[in-house]
Amino acid sequence: MSHGKTLSHPTGTHGVMAEFGSPERLVAACHRAYAAGYRKMDAYAPIPVEGLAEAIGFKRNKVAFCVLIAGICGVIGGLGLLEWITVIAYPHNVGGRPLNSWPAYIPITFECMILLSALTALVSMLAMNGLPRPYHAVFNVPAFKRASIDKFFLCIESSDPKFEEADTARFLGGLGGREVSVVPE
Amino acid sequence: METTEKADYQKLPERLIPDPGPDSILGPGHDYDSVTRRIAGIVYLPLKNSPKKWLVGAFIAFCFVNLLMLAVGWLFLKGTGIWGINIPIGWGFAIINFVWWIGIGHAGTLISAVLFLLKQDWRTSINRFSEAMTLFAVACAGMFPILHLGRPWLAYWLFPYPNSMALWPQPRSPLEWDVFAVSTYGTVSLVFWYVGLLPDLASMRDGAPHLWQRKIYGILALGWRGSAIHWHRYQKAYLLLAGLATPLVLSVHTIVSFDFAISVIPGWHTTIFPPYFVAGAVYSGFAMVLTLIIPLRSWYNMRDLITLRHIEAASKLMLGVGLIVAYGYGMEAFFAWYSGDKYESFMYWNRMTGPYGFTYVLLILCNILLPQALWSRKVRHNLVLVWIISIIVNIGMWLERFVIVVTSLHRDFLPSSWGIYIPSKWDWATYAGTLGFFMFLIFLFVRALPSISIFEVREVVHHESHGEHLEPVGEEA
Numbered sequence: 001m002s003h004g005k006t007l008s009h010p011t012g013t014h015g016v017m018a019e020f021g022s023p024e025r026l027v028a029a030c031h032r033a034y035a036a037g038y039r040k041m042d043a044y045a046p047i048p049v050e051g052l053a054e055a056i057g058f059k060r061n062k063v064a065f066c067v068l069i070a071g072i073c074g075v076i077g078g079l080g081l082l083e084w085i086t087v088i089a090y091p092h093n094v095g096g097r098p099l100n101s102w103p104a105y106i107p108i109t110f111e112c113m114i115l116l117s118a119l120t121a122l123v124s125m126l127a128m129n130g131l132p133r134p135y136h137a138v139f140n141v142p143a144f145k146r147a148s149i150d151k152f153f154l155c156i157e158s159s160d161p162k163f164e165e166a167d168t169a170r171f172l173g174g175l176g177g178r179e180v181s182v183v184p185e
Numbered sequence: 186m187e188t189t190e191k192a193d194y195q196k197l198p199e200r201l202i203p204d205p206g207p208d209s210i211l212g213p214g215h216d217y218d219s220v221t222r223r224i225a226g227i228v229y230l231p232l233k234n235s236p237k238k239w240l241v242g243a244f245i246a247f248c249f250v251n252l253l254m255l256a257v258g259w260l261f262l263k264g265t266g267i268w269g270i271n272i273p274i275g276w277g278f279a280i281i282n283f284v285w286w287i288g289i290g291h292a293g294t295l296i297s298a299v300l301f302l303l304k305q306d307w308r309t310s311i312n313r314f315s316e317a318m319t320l321f322a323v324a325c326a327g328m329f330p331i332l333h334l335g336r337p338w339l340a341y342w343l344f345p346y347p348n349s350m351a352l353w354p355q356p357r358s359p360l361e362w363d364v365f366a367v368s369t370y371g372t373v374s375l376v377f378w379y380v381g382l383l384p385d386l387a388s389m390r391d392g393a394p395h396l397w398q399r400k401i402y403g404i405l406a407l408g409w410r411g412s413a414i415h416w417h418r419y420q421k422a423y424l425l426l427a428g429l430a431t432p433l434v435l436s437v438h439t440i441v442s443f444d445f446a447i448s449v450i451p452g453w454h455t456t457i458f459p460p461y462f463v464a465g466a467v468y469s470g471f472a473m474v475l476t477l478i479i480p481l482r483s484w485y486n487m488r489d490l491i492t493l494r495h496i497e498a499a500s501k502l503m504l505g506v507g508l509i510v511a512y513g514y515g516m517e518a519f520f521a522w523y524s525g526d527k528y529e530s531f532m533y534w535n536r537m538t539g540p541y542g543f544t545y546v547l548l549i550l551c552n553i554l555l556p557q558a559l560w561s562r563k564v565r566h567n568l569v570l571v572w573i574i575s576i577i578v579n580i581g582m583w584l585e586r587f588v589i590v591v592t593s594l595h596r597d598f599l600p601s602s603w604g605i606y607i608p609s610k611w612d613w614a615t616y617a618g619t620l621g622f623f624m625f626l627i628f629l630f631v632r633a634l635p636s637i638s639i640f641e642v643r644e645v646v647h648h649e650s651h652g653e654h655l656e657p658v659g660e661e662a
Contacts, residue, residue, distance in 0.1 A: 043412070046388070047647060048640075053413040053416065067422075082356045085345060089353055097357075114373060114436075119372070121380075122426075144410075148387040149218055
C-alpha cells in the first residue's frame with residue numbers, strides 16, 4: 001500500500017516506476033513483484049483492472065462496512081428525529097390518532113438511511129483513498145500523464161525494506177516494464 | 186507533442202463517422218487513446234469551432250432562462266394569483282410540472298444504477314448523459330413546489346429545525362415525505378454523478394491542451410491518480426451507490442404518488458398509483474433520453490459511440506414500460522367501474538367526456554396508440570421517427586399529469602364546488618422557462634464535462650479487444 005509518508009526517506013526518491021502496455025501485463029508484473037517480496041508498491045491504471053489491487057496485496061475494502069454503519073445511523077437518526085418531534089417536542093392530536101404513528105414515519109426514515117449511506121459511500125471512499133490530494137510524487141514522471149489515458153504503471157516505493165534503486169529498477173525491467181524511471185519525491 | 190495535441194482538438198472529426206449498426210455498442214478501430222480523445226475533444230473544442238447548432242440552441246435556451254427569471258420575478262412580486270389556479274383546482278401547472286420533471290429524472294437513475302446492477306453493456310455510453318439529465322430535471326422539478334408555496338422565501342420551514350416559533354413540520358403528511366424524498370434524490374443523484382465523473386476528470390486534467398483547463402479539471406479531479414487500491418474502493422463505492430439509488434428511485438415516485446393516493450379525491454385515491462407512477466416516470470425519462478441523444482450524437486459526430494444499439498435498446502424499454510402505463514390506465518378505468526362507487530365512476534366518465542375530455546383522448550393517443558409503432562424494427566431504426574415518437578411520449582406524459590391533477594380536482598363530490606382551470610400566460614411562461622433552463626444546462630454540460638463516461642468506454646474497448654483473460658501469473662509477459 002502506498003499511503004505511508006515517504007518524505008523523510010534519505011534517497012529523496014518516491015520509488016521506481018515502470019510502464020506496461022496492457023492491464024494483463026501489469027497484473028502479471030504485480031504478482032511477480034509481490035512474489036519477489038516487495039510490499040510497498042502501487043499500480044496505476046486508466047481503467048479498473050480486475051485482480052490488480054489483490055495482486056499488490058490489498059485485502060480489506062472497508063467502504064461497505066462504513067456504508068452499513070451509516071445506513072443504520074440513518075435509520076436510527078431519522079426515526080428518532082420523527083418520534084422526538086411528534087411525541088416529545090410537539091405532541092399534536094390530529095383526529096385522535098396516536099402520537100407515535102410510526103408507520104407514517106417509514107418513508108422519511110428510509111430517505112434518511114439512503115442519504116446518509118450515499119454520502120458515506122462518497123466520503124469514506126475519498127477519505128480512505130487519501131483524496132483530495134493536490135500533490136503526489138508519481139505526477140513527477142512525465143510519462144505518468146498517460147496513466148489516466150492509455151498506459152499502465154507499477155511503482156515500487158522507496159519505503160519498501162527491499163528497495164534498492166538500481167536493483168529494483170533492474171527487477172522492473174526484467175518484468176517487461178518499459179521506460180523504467182526513478183520517481184523523485 | 187504539445188502543439189500537435191493542441192491542433193487535434195481544434196475541430197471535430199470531419200468525415201462522417203458511420204454507425205456500426207444495432208449489434209455493436211462501439212464503432213470499430215477504437216483504442217484507449219482514441220476514445221479518450223474523441224470524448225474529451227468535444228469539451229476541448231474551442232467555442233468558436235462549436236457546431237453552429239449548439240450555439241443557436243444554447244442561445245434559444247438562454248432566452249427561455251430569461252423568461253423563467255421574468256416569470257419567477259413577477260410571481261415573487263404578485264403571488265400565485267398570477268397563475269390560473271383557483272379553488273377547487275389549487276394544484277394546476279406547478280404540481281403537473283413537478284411530477285413531470287421528476288419523472289423525467291427517473292430514467293437517468295434507472296440507466297445508471299439499475300442497468301449497472303443488471304450488467305447491461307449498452308448503458309455505458311449514455312449513463313453519464315442520463316445522470317446529468319436527472320440532475321437538471323430534479324432541479325426543475327424542485328422549483329415548482331417551492332414557487333407554489335405562496336411565500337417561496339420561507340421554503341426552509343419545510344425542514345425540521347429548532348426554531349423560535351417552536352413549530353415542527355408534520356411528518357405524517359406525504360407532502361413532508363416529498364421534501365425528504367426529493368432533496369435526498371437530488372443529493373444522491375449528484376453524488377452518484379460526481380463519483381462516476383471522478384476518473385474522467387483526471388483524464389480531462391491530463392489531456393487538456395491549456396493550463397487553465399488543467400487547473401480546473403485538476404481541482405475537480407481531487408488528485409485522482411488511478412491507483413489500483415483507489416479503483417478497488419471506488420468500484421465498491423460505485424456499486425453501493427447503484428444499490429442505494431435503485432430503491433431510492435422507486436421510493437421517490439412512490440412518495441410523489443402518495444401526494445395524490447393518500448387523499449380522498451376520486452381518481453387519486455387508488456392503490457395502483459405508486460407502481461403506475463414509477464412506470465410513467467421511467468417512460469417519460471426514456472423518451473427524454475432519446476429526444477436528447479439523437480441530435481447530440483449527430484451534432485458531435487458520435488455515431489460510433491452512441492450507436493443504433495443504444496437507441497434501439499432504449500426504444501424497446503420505452504415501449505415495454507409504456508405497456509405497463511397502458512395497463513395502469515386500464516386498471517384505473519376498471520376500478521372506477523368495478524368499485525360501484527358513483528363518485529369514482531362519475532369521475533372517470535367525466536375524465537373521458539367532460540370539459541377536459543380532449544386531453545384524455547390526446548393522452549391515450551400519445552402514450553398508448555402512437556408509440557406502438559416501435560414494435561416495428563424499421564421504425565426503431567429510423568431515427569427521425571424514433572425522435573418524433575419520443576417527443577410525442579413526452580407530451581403524452583405531461584398530459585397524463587394534467588389529466589390526473591385537473592380532472593380529479595375540478596369535479597369534486599359537491600357540484601357546488603365544481604370549477605374550471607385555465608392556465609394563465611404566466612403558467613406557460615414558467616413551464617417554458619424551466620424547459621429552457623433544462624436545455625441550457627444540458628448545452629453547458631456537453632461543453633464543460635465529458636458527456637460519455639470515458640473510462641467505461643475504455644473498459645468496453647478492453648473487453649472487445651483483449652477478451653477477458655488474464656495472462657497466467659508469473660509468466661514473462
